[in-house]
Amino acid sequence: MLKNKKIAVYVTGGIAVYKVCDLVRKFIKAGADVKVAMTASATEFVTPLTFQVLSKNDVYLDTFDEKVSSEVAHIHLADWCDLAVVAPATANIIAKMANGIADDFVSTALLATTAPIFIAPAMNQHMFENPATVRNLTTLQVDGRMIIEPNTGFLAEGYVGKGRLPEPDEILAFIEAGLLEQQIDLPLSTKKVIITAGGTKERIDPVRFITNDSSGKMGYSLAKSASLLGADVTLISTTSNLPLPVNVTRVIVESSQEMEQAVLERFATSDIVIMAAAVSDYRPIQEAKEKIKKTESLLTLELEKTTDILATLGKMKDHQLLIGFAAETTNLAEYAKGKLAKKKADMIVANDVSKSNAGFNSDTNEVTIFTNDQEPIHVSVRSKDLIADEILQVALSKIKK
Template sequence: MIKGKNIVLAVTGGIAAFKAAALASKLSQAGADVRVMMTEGAKEFIKPLTFQALTRHRVYDDTFAEEEPEKVAHIDIADWADIFLIAPATANVIGKIANGIADDMVTTSALATKAKVFIAPAMNVNMYEHPAVQRNMERLHNDGCTFIEPGEGYLACGWIGKGRMAEPEGIVSFLEEAGSQKANKKILQGKHVLITAGPTHESIDPVRVFTNHSTGKMGYALAEEAVEMGGEVTLISGPVQLKTPRGAARIDVTTAEEMYDAVMEHFDKADVVVKTAAVADYTPVETSDQKVKKQPGNLIIEMKRTKDILAELGKQKTNQFLVGFAAESEHVEDYGRMKLENKNLDMVVANNITSDNAGFGHDTNIVSLISKHEDQIKRLPLLSKREVASEILKTAVRCMGGERQ
């Protein structure tokens, strides 16, 4: 993706502008031809001479500085680019480009380019989470821009949270990965992908619920990856503290019964169904409308079985490719194979929830992919959940293209 490519690095006015110098250097070292442009705000944090020395090219910072009379600079550089990277991207420049405002070198070139646009936001956590900024990012995502998500941690303003620009090494790796997986990015084009995620809550009274440790991270990673692969994504989510993946249609539910109803409503039009949700197997027979008061002695709550969503999907499926998860603490692959057969699934993603850095709440996972359509079990090493999601979806697409049983 990088070697031999023409990359415009647009630097805007935030404290993270100092990282852009290292980024320009690393892109050049990776074999790219890098041209830097800067906003006036960016020049308050770092001088153009720094980038000129690192790239051996002039820095574009004035829309009206036409050094070559036969060319219009902002159009010429926009046409030259293979990749247009905005890093750091402030809330201001994101808002301008999202709304078609072109009043400086960066925004005019960004609107004029036909290159792939990558945006690495950097700002205060409250700014990043503001509805207006989120709307602007959603609009740019829908327009075809790709966001390189900021990290979480201590910010220059003193707040702790999400908003720190991705590290230069991470941005370079992101661009390389985007190139290496380019052929995979639209493999779900024309497919409807139905994903369930998160826990369910089964109420005892207005205060207490039965639930589990699922955070929804695996399901949301699958939704993000499925959107990137061109799929039409419906995400049915239990109660979680996660933002809706850009491009996915999210349906919020609370109980196992509500999740069952939502899944059945959308199942017929689905091509791929991935059930990651940790749905309660039991729910209280009776739910109190008032808080149950503490009393002497033990409390006994009678429970009844909930509907087995995955088993029901296995009975009803026609052409859908059905993927289930087996989160186990022992005999993981054996239980996974049993689930594959007993519930008429096409693939099971089996993982040991007792493994270090895997399972509920972690950003990484270790899984085995057990498919009805492939003889070998695919055992994956410790990967990010987004990487696991990519492997699951690529395997599903490969199996769908082969002989179906």
């Protein structure tokens, strides 16, 4: 969503400036080109050099410091950007923006900006709730500016209140959602997508269970990618510890049986189903109602097979594109091809989970995509977000046929 976007970040004076350093890093990591402008007050908290090093661009400070003689700096920055982000936005800059005041570089450049402007207020709760600030924020919303609601938490003044700058990931998600709403004719805009994520838990007793090392990161990356392509995404997950991607509905389950039920309830109306979860192959035949006490030197558990959800869906599918995962440690291609045929899937995404940079819990992955009508597609090691993008592009090619 932010790849190749030109983002102007306007930093104003507040203790939350330190969070914006990480926000700039996240923009750049997402593929954006970032330029930063700071008010004089902001430089009291973080030096311009910090943002210069992070952004690899000069930082704008003074309206009359024209670095390029052929350009008017504040107009050039306003015209250059695809979107502008004001963070942290103090009550002062909010008041200036609402009333068209332009008395420094930041306020002057913002007044000249025609691109979408996202504002992340951060201040003391009483300042945020002051009628003047409320009035100014309402004016900015009427003007089409997008306001990121501040969080409630421990403030610099030493007490809990509303006014904390949201975390960088929250700001990033808000911006992606805002940009997504402005786009039309996205490739998956009419599609319903089900994605499963995480490792299921099969209860032994109230405090113990059988599970695996799956973190759910790959499934969440796939949900994010599908959402940014315009899909109506339902993420059926065993974990709630990961940030929920924008415009994604999450259904929390625990066991393989719960996951099966959640998928089957939605399968008939879905267009694409991606079984990225690591579903347990076996579960205890009997779940103890109370904690099993340690009485003997050996404990024997009787296990039974769980339902093969992917195979069940393969028999049921009508118009759906069905994608499964094969997490293997040996004979990757052989097992993946066998799974593709046996489960009647349209795609199998196989990865060697014995590799430290491609296995469970890793932020990166390396996969090979198997289909019924073309040679395997190998995707080298990269972030799981980028892997997800590659998988969805192959899926799109199958939908078009």
